[in-house]
Amino acid sequence: MSASPVYLDAATAAPMHPVARQALLAALDDGWADPGKLYTQARRARQLLDAAREATALTLGVRADEVSFTPSGTTAAHGAVLGGLAGRRRVGSTLVHSAIEHSAVLHAAERHVGAGGTAAAVPVDRLGRLDLTAWSTAVRAPGVALAALITASHEVGTVQPVAEAAAACADMGVPLYVDAAQSVGRVPLPAGWSVLTASAHKWGGPPGVGVLAVRKGTRWESPWPADEREGGRTPGVVNLPAVVAAAASLRAAAADAAAEATRLAALVDRVRERVAVEVPDVEVVGDPVLRLPHLVTFSCLYVDGEALLHALDRRGFAVSSGSSCTSSTLRPSHVLEAMGVLSHGNVRVSLHRETTEADVERFLTELPGIVAGLRADAGVVGL
Amino acid sequence: MPDEVIDCRGQRCPLPVIAAARRMPEVPVGTVVRVLADDPAAAVDIPAWCRMRGQEFLGSVNGPDGPAYDVRRTH
Structure with a gap:
């Protein structure tokens, strides 16, 4: 299925x-x-x-x-x-x-x-x-x-x-x-x-x-x-x-913006906290407080960004990435580069008015296993 | 000067970072390992790896072998 x-x-x-x-x-x-x-x-x-x-x-x-x-x-x-x-x-x-x-x-x-x-x-x-x-x-x-x-x-x-x-x-x-x-x-x-x-x-x-x-x-x-x-x-x-x-x-959108910002910011908080705790060797990037309500980015050490996007897509999740292997120029995101944060294994998750709590929960439930599977395939577990 | 060199030219990230991470526990503390890597992401990811792992990033050099990154094992 x-x-x-x-x-x-x-x-x-x-x-x-x-x-x-x-x-x-x-x-x-x-x-x-x-x-x-x-x-x-x-x-x-x-x-x-x-x-x-x-x-x-x-x-x-x-x-x-x-x-x-x-x-x-x-x-x-x-x-x-x-x-x-x-x-x-x-x-x-x-x-x-x-x-x-x-x-x-x-x-x-x-x-x-x-x-x-x-x-x-x-x-x-x-x-x-x-x-x-x-x-x-x-x-x-x-x-x-x-x-x-x-x-x-x-x-x-x-x-x-x-x-x-x-x-x-x-x-x-x-x-x-x-x-x-x-x-x-x-x-x-x-x-x-x-x-x-x-x-x-x-x-x-x-x-x-x-x-x-x-x-x-x-x-x-x-x-x-x-x-x-x-x-x-x-x-x-x-x-x-x-x-x-x-x-x-x-x-x-503007009429609903304040309520939506509150709802989505809480979901982003949950992603930031859970990813940092439940995915080993991950760097959640960007300001934790002074940030947009709907967007969160993190990078997974030793993971190929393109492989991660494909693995997420196979499980139904559409996300973006700033990793070089996902760009046509094969250069890492100039934003991640300017910040000096890990650029490979990068995922950007951005939410919208149709995003439900259940969607975010399913993503958070499946992500650790997907990352662990890719690390096992690449033989980088325990590095 | 580095104590040893790992040649990761032609490898895409995260492979150069993985190569450095594999080698580091095998060398004595204090050893300087130079990673040759022409993937532009290495310029971001090798210093970031050092920060995440508590190893010392000494800097990058652009010599006849292309871009290179020096890392000292600190623990």
């Missing part, structure tokens, strides 16, 4: 919220026209887009005209970085960023460096928390155009000191971009940022919708070829049914 599936990779993509499904189906009928045109069908589409933007802005605590919908969270992150740098190129060409940004931010940074700019990575401690002293020094250097800080690590869950980092930026007049993909729809947003991005499939919206918010007065300039849509910040007609579904599900 095959094991029933338990999906524990919400940090990659959360299962679609039922509200998103309903809104998507309704908008497929009602929102297919180009909202930029001047006939009846277009006006209806425009109404749907305006309502989606207003609802999203309300949840983010910004003005509707500060919000643009992009074709993905990655596109939003690329635009945030490259646009923030373009808007301040007369001030300088340095991007300051934490060492644990999402790869989308780092790839935009690589593009910037390839075009002659500079990038300065600020280290984190063993728990994955930003070194604020190094950050303050970095943003005080001459020629800093933009600073980028993830609100909370997508790989280990550690919440970053955004308010303090933002204050250091404000002292120097440097705009702060925050990648809030793991926070939006789950936890209150920090203050002090100028640019924010998020991704709908992280909160239960459909894939293929990103959010780019640029506060009024921020010197941000679109890095893309000109297009009048979405405030001129991202080209191309939006996938309106998906945007409508994203906005509806964000409102629903």
